Amino acid sequence: EQRMSTRTMTQPFLSIQNVQKNFGTVKAVSGVNLDIYEKEFFALLGASGSGKTTLLRMLAGFEQLNGGDVQLEGTSIAHLPPNQRPVNLMFQSYALFPHMTVAQNIAYGLEMDKLPKAQIKDSVDEILQVIQLGHLAKRKPDQLSGGQRQRVALARALVKRPKVLLLDEPLSALDKKLRSEMQLELKRLQAEFGITFIIVTHDQEEALVMADRIAIMKDGGLLQVGTPHEIYEAPKTRFAADFIGVMNFLPVNKDGDDFVMTNGDSIKATRINTSVLGTAVAAIRPERLAIGDAGDNTVSGVISAIAYHGLDLLLHIKTDATDTPIIARMTADVVEVHNPTEGQQITVSWSAKNTHILST
Numbered sequence: 001e002q003r004m005s006t007r008t009m010t011q012p013f014l015s016i017q018n019v020q021k022n023f024g025t026v027k028a029v030s031g032v033n034l035d036i037y038e039k040e041f042f043a044l045l046g047a048s049g050s051g052k053t054t055l056l057r058m059l060a061g062f063e064q065l066n067g068g069d070v071q072l073e074g075t076s077i078a079h080l081p082p083n084q085r086p087v088n089l090m091f092q093s094y095a096l097f098p099h100m101t102v103a104q105n106i107a108y109g110l111e112m113d114k115l116p117k118a119q120i121k122d123s124v125d126e127i128l129q130v131i132q133l134g135h136l137a138k139r140k141p142d143q144l145s146g147g148q149r150q151r152v153a154l155a156r157a158l159v160k161r162p163k164v165l166l167l168d169e170p171l172s173a174l175d176k177k178l179r180s181e182m183q184l185e186l187k188r189l190q191a192e193f194g195i196t197f198i199i200v201t202h203d204q205e206e207a208l209v210m211a212d213r214i215a216i217m218k219d220g221g222l223l224q225v226g227t228p229h230e231i232y233e234a235p236k237t238r239f240a241a242d243f244i245g246v247m248n249f250l251p252v253n254k255d256g257d258d259f260v261m262t263n264g265d266s267i268k269a270t271r272i273n274t275s276v277l278g279t280a281v282a283a284i285r286p287e288r289l290a291i292g293d294a295g296d297n298t299v300s301g302v303i304s305a306i307a308y309h310g311l312d313l314l315l316h317i318k319t320d321a322t323d324t325p326i327i328a329r330m331t332a333d334v335v336e337v338h339n340p341t342e343g344q345q346i347t348v349s350w351s352a353k354n355t356h357i358l359s360t
Contacts, residue, residue, distance in 0.1 A: 013038035013073060013196055014059070014164060020067035021054050021220075028054040030220040031068070041190050041197045043207035045243070046217035052200045055217070056166050059198065060089040072163060088162035090153055090170055096141040103128070103137040106155045113160070127155045130192060147178045151185070158193055165190075167199040171206065183209045204244045208232065216240050236273065238358045241283045246314075246329075248289075249281040250299075250321050252357065259357055261299075263320045268296040269355035280357050286314065286329035288354040291338050295349030299326065303344045315340055317348065 012035035021029040029051040036042050044052040057063040059070060061082035070078045077085050096105050103124050110120045128134040131151045141149055150170065157165055170186070171179045187210055190197045201207055207214045208228040216223040216231065216239075224231060224240045235241035238249070250267070252259040258266045259282065267282050301319030313335050316325035328348050330340070340346065 011074075012036060013040070014198075015071040015074075016055075016059075016068070017071065018068035019055065019058060019065055019070065021051075021058060021063060022066050027220050029058070032217075032220075032222055034215060034222065034225065036196060036198065038196055039190075039194050041187065041210055041212045042199070043211035043214045044198065044200045044217060045202070045204060045207045045214050047202055047243075050217040051220035052217045053168055054220075056089070056168055056198065056200050059164070060087055060166055061085050062089070086163040087166060088157045088160060088164075089166040089168065090157045091168055096149060096152060096156075098141055101138050101140060102133060102144070102152050105141070105152055106159050109156060109160050123159050127159045130189065131155045146174050147182060150174065150182060154186075154189065158189065158195065161193075162195065164196045164198060167197065169201055170199065171201075172203075179206070180209075186210060208244070216243060234271065235283070235356065235358070238281060238283070238360060241356065241358060246286050246327060248284045248286060248322075248326050249324075250284070250326075251360075252280050252282050254280060261321050263299075265297075265299075265321075267355065268352035269357045270352045271355060272357040273359060275359055279360055281360055283356040283358055284350050284354060286327045288350045289326070289328035289348045290350065291328075291330070291334065291340075291346065291348055293347050293349050296352040297355060298347055298349040300345065300347040301326065303340055303342050303346055306340065306342060313340070315346070317346055 014036040016032055016034040019029055019032045020027070032055060044055060046052045054063060058065055061080060065078050069076050072086065077087070097108065100108070106124050106127060107120050110123060125134070128137055131154065133148060133151055136144065136148065141152070144152065171182050174182060183206060186197070199210065211228060213225060213227055214231050215225045218239055224236050231240065232244055235244065241247045251262050252267055259269060259280065260266050269282060299319050299321045301317040303315055304318040304325050305316040307314040307316070311332065313330045315328045315330060317328060318325050326348070330338070
């Protein structure tokens with residue numbers, strides 16, 4: 001969010017205007033409007049079949065639009081073939097040439113553009129320094145680890161200095177620890193090169209860690225666009241609330257100006273989605289629940305399970321407020337004070353300001 005404030009948010013760099021794509025009778029992307037700004041790290045987040053990869057492929061030129069337009073710096077690129085767009089797509093599989101060395105793989109695109117040999121060498125050497133693989137320049141891809149191959153694929157895409165780099169699930173082949181490292185590495189490279197990155201992922205944590213802004217996609221359309229903080233703290237729909245992080249949902253009924261839980265208790269909330277009619281849900285993040293009854297809203301139940309996550313515990317609490325257990329996140333110091341155990345009676349509370357009322 002820091003970086004966002006230093007750049008002008010007036011002129012979009014890449015403007016996606018009412019873009020549509022059909023495969024037969026299936027609407028893969030249905031009328032997406034989205035502005036992405038220069039040097040932004042933007043994430044398209046959604047489950048399989050949400051349309052995010054199709055949208056990415058349209059930006060790259062690998063899928064034709066059935067409607068709408070894509071403009072880069074105010075000029076339409078919708079009818080340009082992929083090799084004429086100042087855009088580069090990095091595939092999931094990395095697709096490195098096995099018979100070429102690291103340096104040759106990175107140089108390939110520049111050679112295709114018939115750049116002078118000396119210039120190619122300088123560019124390749126420079127980017128090998130940036131990705132910290134200079135010492136492996138003469139190795140073949142099969143002599144590299146997964147993380148190293150991933151870096152070479154990135155370098156090959158970045159060496160051409162595209163205006164926009166598109167990344168399709170770039171970290172999905174890596175193990176959890178390496179993924180976390182590469183998320184920060186991608187952010188570093190993006191800042192260093194000052195290139196607009198658009199990443200497709202189904203991994204919400206990845207989007208939260210890396211992106212300046214996130215668009216949640218569902219059924220070919222956009223559900224919500226915002227900073228990670230906005231999307232996590234102020235989801236606009238039940239789906240968005242459920243898709244990012246863990247969320248508790250308590251069924252409520254609207255009764256005049258009040259919302260009442262199924263156990264008859266009324267619930268205090270300050271974040272009410274204006275379109276709510278009749279049945280709805282109150283949504284509360286697990287970390288907003290505290291042991292005891294000091295908050296605006298309370299619910300009591302029995303601890304049905306305890307999940308240990310190292311830094312914190314997740315308590316699953318069976319209550320009469322909802323069929324599924326309520327999940328409360330407790331940090332280690334709170335756990336030391338209360339020492340919760342399975343089967344124990346417990347009361348948890350939370351504030352009105354952390355309660356979202358959303359349509360079902």
